[in-house]
Amino acid sequence: MHTVRAIHPRIEVVEPLPSPAALRAEIPLSLGAQDVVLGARRDIVQTLKGTDDRLVVVTGPCSVHDPVAALAYAERLSELSRDVSGELLIVMRVYVEKPRTRLGWKGLVSDPRLDGTHDLASGLRLARGLMAEIVGMGLPVACEFLDPAVPAYLSDLVSWAAIGARTVESQIHRQFTSGLDMPVGMKNGTAGGVEHAIDAIVAAAGGHVFPAVGDDGSAAIVATAGNPDCHVVLRGGANGPNYGPVDVARALDLLGSAGLPRSLFVDASHGNSGKDHERQPVVVGEIAERLALGERGIAGVMVESFLTAGRQDLVLGRTDDLTFGQSVTDACVDWGQTIRMIEDLAQSVTARRRLAEAPLLAG
Numbered sequence: 090m091h092t093v094r095a096i097h098p099r100i101e102v103v104e105p106l107p108s109p110a111a112l113r114a115e116i117p118l119s120l121g122a123q124d125v126v127l128g129a130r131r132d133i134v135q136t137l138k139g140t141d142d143r144l145v146v147v148t149g150p151c152s153v154h155d156p157v158a159a160l161a162y163a164e165r166l167s168e169l170s171r172d173v174s175g176e177l178l179i180v181m182r183v184y185v186e187k188p189r190t191r192l193g194w195k196g197l198v199s200d201p202r203l204d205g206t207h208d209l210a211s212g213l214r215l216a217r218g219l220m221a222e223i224v225g226m227g228l229p230v231a232c233e234f235l236d237p238a239v240p241a242y243l244s245d246l247v248s249w250a251a252i253g254a255r256t257v258e259s260q261i262h263r264q265f266t267s268g269l270d271m272p273v274g275m276k277n278g279t280a281g282g283v284e285h286a287i288d289a290i291v292a293a294a295g296g297h298v299f300p301a302v303g304d305d306g307s308a309a310i311v312a313t314a315g316n317p318d319c320h321v322v323l324r325g326g327a328n329g330p331n332y333g334p335v336d337v338a339r340a341l342d343l344l345g346s347a348g349l350p351r352s353l354f355v356d357a358s359h360g361n362s363g364k365d366h367e368r369q370p371v372v373v374g375e376i377a378e379r380l381a382l383g384e385r386g387i388a389g390v391m392v393e394s395f396l397t398a399g400r401q402d403l404v405l406g407r408t409d410d411l412t413f414g415q416s417v418t419d420a421c422v423d424w425g426q427t428i429r430m431i432e433d434l435a436q437s438v439t440a441r442r443r444l445a446e447a448p449l450l451a452g
C-alpha cells in the first residue's frame with residue numbers, strides 16, 4: 090500500500106487488486122458450469138429472435154448482501170426452474186454491484202462485509218465464488234455491470250447482463266458492452282425515455298477501442314468486435330410505468346424503425362411498480378394475460394424477489410440486526426408470491442403456444 094497524495098491530493102490510498110486471470114485461476118469455471126452459462130446465453134438469444142418460444146424470466150433479489158441467503162434462494166429457484174423449463178428460461182438475478190441515486194451501500198463487490206471497509210478483493214472473490222456455485226446448480230446467472238473494471242472478473246459466469254437506467258447513456262458502458270459475450274438488456278433511462286436504450290444498443294453493436302484493465306491486471310488497450318445481442322428493458326420511469334400495450338408497441342416500433350429486432354424485456358419492478366413490491370404481481374399478471382392472447386414482442390420479464398417480502402434498512406456494521414433473506418435495497422416479493430408469478434407466466438406461454446397451434450390444427 091502506498092499513498093499518492095503528493096501527486097493527487099484527493100486520492101488517499103491505492104492498493105493492488107488480484108488480476109482477472111488470477112481470480113479466474115483461483116475460482117475456475119467447471120466444464121459443466123460453462124455449458125450452463127453458454128447454453129443459457131444461446132437460449133436467451135433464441136427467445137429474443139423468436140426461434141425459441143419460451144419466455145425469459147430474470148428473478149432474484151434486488152442485491153445480494155448475504156451469500157447464504159442468496160444460495161438458499163438459488164436452491165429453491167433451480168428446482169422451480171426445472172419444473173417450468175418447457176415454458177420459461179429462468180435466470181437468477183445475482184446483482185453484486187448497485188448504482189445509487191445519491192449515496193448508499195454499493196453492493197457485495199464494493200463492500201462485502203457491509204461495514205464500510207470496502208474490501209474489494211474479497212468482494213470480487215465472494216461474488217465470483219457465489220456465481221460459480223449458483224451456475225454449478227444448473228441455474229444461469231444475471232447481473233448488472235456497473236464498474237467498467239468488474240466484467241473482466243465475472244463475465245465468464247454471466248448469461249444475461251443489464252446496463253442500468255443510470256448508466257445507459259454512458260459511452261464507457263456502451264464500449265465495454267460491445268465486448269461482452271452475453272445478451273445485454275439496456276434499461277430505459279430513469280426519466281422513462283426508451284430512445285437512450287436504443288442508442289445504447291446501436292452503439293454497443295459496433296466495435297470500439299478503449300483503455301481498460303487487461304487480463305493480467307495491467308493497463309491495456311482493448312479492441313472489441315461489437316455485441317449484436319443487446320435489447321431494450323422497459324423499467325418505467327419518472328412519468329410512471331411503461332409496460333402497457335401502448336408503450337410496448339411504441340418501443341417495438343422505435344426498434345423496428347432503427348432496423349433492430351422487435352423484441353424486448355419488461356422489468357416488473359422499479360418504475361413499473363413505483364418501487365412497491367406488491368405492484369409486481371399486478372404487472373406480471375397483466376403481461377401474462379397479454380402473452381396468453383398472443384403477444385410476441387415481450388421476450389423476457391424481470392422480477393425482484395427474495396425469500397422474505399419487502400425491504401429493510403442497512404446500518405453499516407450491524408449485520409446481526411438484519412432479517413434473513415430480506416432485501417437491503419429495493420423491496421422484493423417473497424418466495425410464495427414468486428412461485429405464483431412464475432406459474433402464471435408459464436401458463437401464459439402454454440396458452441400462447443396453443444393459440445399459435447390452433448390454425449394449424451384447424452387446417
Ligand SMILES: O=C[C@H](O)[C@H](O)COP(=O)(O)O
Pocket residue numbers: 151187188189190191192193359418419
Ligand atoms: O435497483 C436498485 C435501486 O433502485 C437503485 O440501485 C437505486 O437505488 P437508490 O435510489 O436507493 O439509491
Ligand SMILES: C=C(OP(=O)(O)O)C(=O)O
Pocket residue numbers: 151184188233252253254255276324359
Ligand atoms: C438498479 C436496477 O435497475 P434500474 O437501473 O432500472 O434502476 C436494478 O435492476 O437493480
